[in-house]
Amino acid sequence: MTIQFNDETFRDDYSFKNSDWAIKRFPFPFHEDSYMYSVNMEQHRGGPDGSIYEKRFDVDEHYVSEMRDRAMVLADDPLRCQSLPHMTLAGWDLLELIMVSKSEDYPDLFELHRNGDKWRWVNKPMGIDDSFTFLDEATLPYGPMEYITRQTQGDFCVLDQRDDNLWMDAGMITTQADWSLDFDIGMNFFEWHAPVPLAHEKGIFVRALKFLLSIQQGAPARRLNWTMTVNPLLDTSPENYHKWGIQKTSVTPENIGAKQHLRVELQTFFRLPRSNALVFPIRCYLCCFDDLMSVPKWGRRLHRVIRDLPEELATYKGFIDNRPMMLDYLSAFDDGQPTSMGIWPDRDTEPPLKT
Amino acid sequence: MSKFTFPESIRSRPVYGTLEPRAGAAHLLIADAHGAEAILDVATPDMMAKAHIIYIPKGEPFEDKLRALKPAQFYSGPTYAAAEQRIHKAFADAKMGLQLYLSGTEGVIGQAQHAAMQAGIPHTAIQTEHRGSTARRMQCVHCKGITEDVDVDPFQCAHCGLHLFVRDHYSRRLAAYQGVCIDAEDPGNVPPSKGIYE
Numbered sequence: 009m010t011i012q013f014n015d016e017t018f019r020d021d022y023s024f025k026n027s028d029w030a031i032k033r034f035p036f037p038f039h040e041d042s043y044m045y046s047v048n049m050e051q052h053r054g055g056p057d058g059s060i061y062e063k064r065f066d067v068d069e070h071y072v073s074e075m076r077d078r079a080m081v082l083a084d085d086p087l088r089c090q091s092l093p094h095m096t097l098a099g100w101d102l103l104e105l106i107m108v109s110k111s112e113d114y115p116d117l118f119e120l121h122r123n124g125d126k127w128r129w130v131n132k133p134m135g136i137d138d139s140f141t142f143l144d145e146a147t148l149p150y151g152p153m154e155y156i157t158r159q160t161q162g163d164f165c166v167l168d169q170r171d172d173n174l175w176m177d178a179g180m181i182t183t184q185a186d187w188s189l190d191f192d193i194g195m196n197f198f199e200w201h202a203p204v205p206l207a208h209e210k211g212i213f214v215r216a217l218k219f220l221l222s223i224q225q226g227a228p229a230r231r232l233n234w235t236m237t238v239n240p241l242l243d244t245s246p247e248n249y250h251k252w253g254i255q256k257t258s259v260t261p262e263n264i265g266a267k268q269h270l271r272v273e274l275q276t277f278f279r280l281p282r283s284n285a286l287v288f289p290i291r292c293y294l295c296c297f298d299d300l301m302s303v304p305k306w307g308r309r310l311h312r313v314i315r316d317l318p319e320e321l322a323t324y325k326g327f328i329d330n331r332p333m334m335l336d337y338l339s340a341f342d343d344g345q346p347t348s349m350g351i352w353p354d355r356d357t358e359p360p361l362k363t
Numbered sequence: 364m365s366k367f368t369f370p371e372s373i374r375s376r377p378v379y380g381t382l383e384p385r386a387g388a389a390h391l392l393i394a395d396a397h398g399a400e401a402i403l404d405v406a407t408p409d410m411m412a413k414a415h416i417i418y419i420p421k422g423e424p425f426e427d428k429l430r431a432l433k434p435a436q437f438y439s440g441p442t443y444a445a446a447e448q449r450i451h452k453a454f455a456d457a458k459m460g461l462q463l464y465l466s467g468t469e470g471v472i473g474q475a476q477h478a479a480m481q482a483g484i485p486h487t488a489i490q491t492e493h494r495g496s497t498a499r500r501m502q503c504v505h506c507k508g509i510t511e512d513v514d515v516d517p518f519q520c521a522h523c524g525l526h527l528f529v530r531d532h533y534s535r536r537l538a539a540y541q542g543v544c545i546d547a548e549d550p551g552n553v554p555p556s557k558g559i560y561e
Contacts, residue, residue, distance in 0.1 A: 194536040202375035246504045253547025
């Protein structure tokens, strides 16, 4: 299909919205009626037609506007994109991976022409047609990681692998769930996850690291993670928290359905061939409560998950104060009927809401 | 002065040991304030014959005792910033076999450790021991301003004026803890400050 790209904003007037197509393919992150941390990894080898799992790097209707928002964030704060000196080769690996994947997966939108190390990259949605020499930084307007991630939705952590650990040594981070690349760059896997509650004690990070260290070329993996955001704000950075934190208090029983967004991260993991680095894209999908409630199964399930979530997690995810109001809203969409297993909407088989 | 036992914390927070004399071709000892006591405890005549001590007294009375150890080189300076070029030169001039001993406050240990790692000193050659003040070197995540010797939480940023929660999250690259606005969701609601370990 041809994607109609939205002209929308993720700040100020927040004109972002999801089409019916985008709602239907929204990655609802709960496969059952409760939630606890787990190493919920699976292979990233496609998925149902049209789903966000189908392509290696999903492109959707928000692409062009998200890239415009990223450029604004970077203009304000260039430190959101950093690469330690030894990570340049990994940046080229990433550029190659994305250009090859996108040109193969979306031939109507992206073209890559290679003649030895002379490459030409065409990005039609963004109006880019650049020729450059692969592995020669002087031939691109930015470093390779920055160049390609200014054209690819999602945040990107590029992790060096050494001493049986992963090191956050490069990244493009403008749509983050409240963590700072500028502060965390250079940290190892356990250090940058240090503030996460409960998961260390459950051994989650030890198991996750073991899994990630052994990811092979051509065998990427994926998982979903989630949090809550008031307004469709992509840049929920700690740097700007003193500006956006106040928005959490703007939620009322009247506007919660439109303002409160479930924020889902599709995290994927690819081994890079020359550098042996691991790239960890974190793609953010936003959907407001009103739109989620159009799927009866998701309405029932979201109510149960939020109601039963341990207090530490609601606090860490930043919505403990608004949880009672969320539950008032969500309970109207939970008629107590059972739900089917798995994340998919199952609109044809799940019963409508009993009134 | 007795040693402070830090409470259990998160994985990014540094932990400190106790300095031990090690065999080495040269010994570089960097300390501030009560960190001098750790040097006095670890020093041996053999070590001191090949030692370079860089000391920042911060008003504490240990300089004469350190000089009395007769290190091969001794420097005393007013601040870490004042000593920094000398420290960088010491690392740049270092040969294989250098042993590094860092003691005192977290701010000086962290900055010297970062400088050592930047210079390529292997972490196995670096020992650390905390002594004296438990105050923290902190970076405001909003204005990126660094404040030395923060000992209360919340703390008002000396640079941008925001009231900050002083987290345990620590960056070795910045040698600093992270401060995050505490009243962003309820402006003006700032709890009274108390000691970080109270």
